Amino acid sequence: MKNKLLNLSLKSKWMLAVGVTIFVSYALISVVLYIALQTWLIHNEEKNALRTVDDMTTYFESQGNTVTVQALQNNTALMKAILNQEQTVRVFNLDGIEVMRINDAAPAAQLPQNQNYFSTMIEKQTIAGSESYVIHRVVQIGQFQGIMQLIHPLAAFQSMMNYILTTIFIIGFGAILFSVMISYYLANMLMKPLVQLRDAMSFVRKNGFTAQPKFDYAAKDEIGDLLHMYRTLMNELEISFTKQQQFVADASHELRTPIQVIEGHLSLIKRWGKDEPEVMEESLNTSITEIARMRKMIEELLQLARREQADEHAYADIEQVYEQVKEELLQLYPAAEFHLTVTGEKSAASITEHALAQIFRNILSNSIRYNSNVPNLNVNINYNDSQSSILVTLEDNGIGISEQHLPHIFDRFYRVDASRTNKVAGTGLGLSITKMLADKYEVEIDVESKLQKGTFFYLKLLKK
Numbered sequence: 001m002k003n004k005l006l007n008l009s010l011k012s013k014w015m016l017a018v019g020v021t022i023f024v025s026y027a028l029i030s031v032v033l034y035i036a037l038q039t040w041l042i043h044n045e046e047k048n049a050l051r052t053v054d055d056m057t058t059y060f061e062s063q064g065n066t067v068t069v070q071a072l073q074n075n076t077a078l079m080k081a082i083l084n085q086e087q088t089v090r091v092f093n094l095d096g097i098e099v100m101r102i103n104d105a106a107p108a109a110q111l112p113q114n115q116n117y118f119s120t121m122i123e124k125q126t127i128a129g130s131e132s133y134v135i136h137r138v139v140q141i142g143q144f145q146g147i148m149q150l151i152h153p154l155a156a157f158q159s160m161m162n163y164i165l166t167t168i169f170i171i172g173f174g175a176i177l178f179s180v181m182i183s184y185y186l187a188n189m190l191m192k193p194l195v196q197l198r199d200a201m202s203f204v205r206k207n208g209f210t211a212q213p214k215f216d217y218a219a220k221d222e223i224g225d226l227l228h229m230y231r232t233l234m235n236e237l238e239i240s241f242t243k244q245q246q247f248v249a250d251a252s253h254e255l256r257t258p259i260q261v262i263e264g265h266l267s268l269i270k271r272w273g274k275d276e277p278e279v280m281e282e283s284l285n286t287s288i289t290e291i292a293r294m295r296k297m298i299e300e301l302l303q304l305a306r307r308e309q310a311d312e313h314a315y316a317d318i319e320q321v322y323e324q325v326k327e328e329l330l331q332l333y334p335a336a337e338f339h340l341t342v343t344g345e346k347s348a349a350s351i352t353e354h355a356l357a358q359i360f361r362n363i364l365s366n367s368i369r370y371n372s373n374v375p376n377l378n379v380n381i382n383y384n385d386s387q388s389s390i391l392v393t394l395e396d397n398g399i400g401i402s403e404q405h406l407p408h409i410f411d412r413f414y415r416v417d418a419s420r421t422n423k424v425a426g427t428g429l430g431l432s433i434t435k436m437l438a439d440k441y442e443v444e445i446d447v448e449s450k451l452q453k454g455t456f457f458y459l460k461l462l463k464k
């Protein structure tokens with residue numbers, strides 16, 4: 001049973017809960033109200049009946065000692081006014097013989113057995129199929145002593161109670177129907193996006209990120225937030241999934257060439273190497289170069305794949321890092337020249353020295369490598385410490401990058417045209433690593449370039 005309930009759909013659970021809650025509360029309130037009303041009404045009926053008996057007694061007493069039953073029986077108009085139409089009063093003598101009757105709405109009831117000892121006796125009896133109050137009281141009419149019997153039928157009270165009960169049932173049934181309908185509508189409205197979300201998830205699971213489903217739920221409530229989050233999450237996942245696929249495809253493609261080259265050269269060595277030392281020498285050299293290229297590429301790929309969290313406490317002295325990178329590059333390219341201009345105060349930037357060095361190294365080494373044929377090559381570094389951030393520009397007056405290639409230079413494996421890339425060894429990963437590090441440390445990075453004029457990188461670093 002418990003399991004069955006648990007396994008119901010959310011919509012059914014909701015409707016069941018609303019239905020049961022409203023039913024139980026309504027039933028409780030109705031029972032309490034019904035009992036209270038019944039008690040109050042029956043008490044009123046009893047009071048009315050007793051009042052009539054009192055009024056009759058007072059009337060009999062007010063007639064004085066000389067009055068006879070006969071005289072009263074002849075003039076019942078006043079007494080009829082005391083009773084209401086449903087009530088019947090009979091007076092019996094002590095032998096139980098009826099001597100007077102006012103109204104005749106109900107037949108006489110049995111007189112009580114111990115009539116000598118009572119003064120007023122009230123009980124409920126069924127007279128002619130209808131429940132009634134029957135009151136007996138000993139009365140004195142002039143010299144006559146007898147027993148007055150009042151029959152007060154409860155038919156009006158019963159029909160009143162029946163009417164109330166029917167109303168309670170009708171209203172209750174209507175209320176439950178109405179609330180179940182409202183909760184059905186509401187549950188439907190709230191469940192619909194969840195059902196859509198579930199379908200969307202299973203769709204993505206089966207078909208991948210081919211087509212993202214749309215949700216027609218515009219409200220900005222918790223469900224709206226959930227759908228929004230799902231959409232954002234899916235978009236991010238889709239982007240990183242596509243990137244990953246691209247990455248794997250690119251990597252395997254890029255590694256295939258050097259592996260094929262090495263394989264070819266190794267076969268060459270195997271076949272001719274023993275006899276021809278020049279072939280061996282050349283093939284070994286090419287293989288070593290290709291292996292070095294592969295190693296570099298794998299290192300860079302790993303660096304890109306490793307998405308570590310940014311170090312929040314990191315700080316770097318820009319000038320110091322620049323000097324260190326410059327020294328390194330001068331060892332590799334002794335002819336290179338760098339000019340640094342510093343304006344403003346010097347403050348630390350919010351980035352690790354390692355990341356900043358890598359950014360500088362990638363940009364500056366490109367400036368030298370791609371422009372080795374440019375006469376009077378100038379590489380200028382500008383460092384401007386403004387109030388809110390630190391601006392660093394790195395520019396060269398080299399061959400530049402055409403408009404068509406410029407938007408892609410931060411893409412993985414993107415290398416400009418074949419003629420220059422053939423001459424300069426590279427993997428096409430340097431600037432994508434630069435961009436990844438810049439994003440990680442919230443460094444704004446931008447590039448401008450003109451063919452044959454030069455390239456201009458712009459970095460905006462956060463201050464520590």
Ligand code: ADP
Pocket residue numbers: 362366367368370371396398399400401409410414415416417420421425426427428429430431432455
């Ligand atoms: P790579 O490993 O091939 O150097 P990068 O991502 O560092 O890859 O650079 C991408 C492409 O951008 C290079 O192939 C190169 O053609 C071009 N490039 C980058 N910097 C410069 C520059 N300063 N001058 C001219 N071309 C550049």
